[in-house]
Amino acid sequence: MYSKELLKGTLSVIVLNILAENGRMYGYEIFQKVKELSDGKILLKDGSLYPALQKMKKEGLLTCEEVYIGKRIRKYYLLTKKGKEEKVHYLEELQDFIATISKVINPQLKIS
Template identity: 50%
Template sequence: MYSKELLKGTIEIIILKLLHENGSMYGYEISRQVKELTDGKIIISEGALYPALHKLEAIGILTTTTTLIGKRQRKYYNITDDGKKTSVSKIYELHSFFQSLNQIMHFKPATPDASFL
């Protein structure tokens, strides 16, 4: 699992990417898919996920719909057209950042030791 500091800067981009690809998703579904796609290396806690979702909703990048599942309501998050544009822009920015970071670090195949220093 990666540090909270690394996740903090990427959680919104992860959310936008998943919603852009999958359409409507509910919170637990987003966190579960992140965990599955990363083989458990990235785990998004509720305490990190929902504030990010609420922020994206507040700025108009996401909308919500509520569905009744049994006796419980489930809130689905949907990406807006502006959100799709933002998603593409932020993903490109992150990809460019990774390339720049790679130039600094001269990454080799990942190992937990410091042999690349």
């Protein structure tokens, strides 16, 4: 697993992009999708994911639909308009950051 700190600042971007790709999803489903796409390398903790979803809902990035599956509740989250807009910003920022840090760390790649 990765140094725990590397993931910091990326949870929101991950959730926004996963939801943008897959439409409405519930927490556990997001956990599984991220696990699958990362080949088991990024395992979101429930102690991180559920509070993050709540926070993003409060910020108006997500809305929530509660559905009962038998006796068990599921909270489906989906992007709001604001969430879709912010997703673009977050993604650009992350990609820019990755490009920049690559330049800082691999200056030998100056040539290409």
